């Protein structure tokens with residue numbers, strides 16, 4: 001599963017190498033204000049583990065919200081990343097952080113790269129973003145009240161601005 005360092009490494013490989021400006025990634029703990037930023041939201045299959053009990057679960061509604069902008073004068077690109085959590089159905093304590101499969105992480109960063117290239121560098125409009133692996137029948141349905149993204153009204157959305 002992808003640790004924070006894996007995100008940073010993959011970001012350097014997937015994003016930074018393609019652009020002249022220096023791009024930096026920072027993870028944020030809450031949905032950031034997107035004033036002045038562009039937004040790209042993507043979905044993936046993720047895993048969770050409760051930090052209070054042994055419960056583990058998989059969700060197809062793992063979500064990532066990227067905000068990105070380019071500061072041309074300073075020759076710097078910035079990306080803020082927010083990964084909404086889910087709560088254990090038994091403990092109901094805190095939102096647990098999602099664990100991302102490396103493959104899914106690479107998928108969403110690749111999609112982000114295409115979006116940045118299109119929106120900020122005049123590249124081609126992405127014809128089809130990589131949807132990655134869907135499927136896997138879920139035994140239990142999605143519990144909205146345990147999902148941080150649902151509570152914020154952004155669950156299951158993939159959108160851009």
Ligand SMILES: [Zn+2]
Pocket residue numbers: 050051052053054055088089090091092
């Ligand atoms: Zn628990």
Ligand SMILES: [Zn+2]
Pocket residue numbers: 061142143144147148149150151155156
């Ligand atoms: Zn949800």
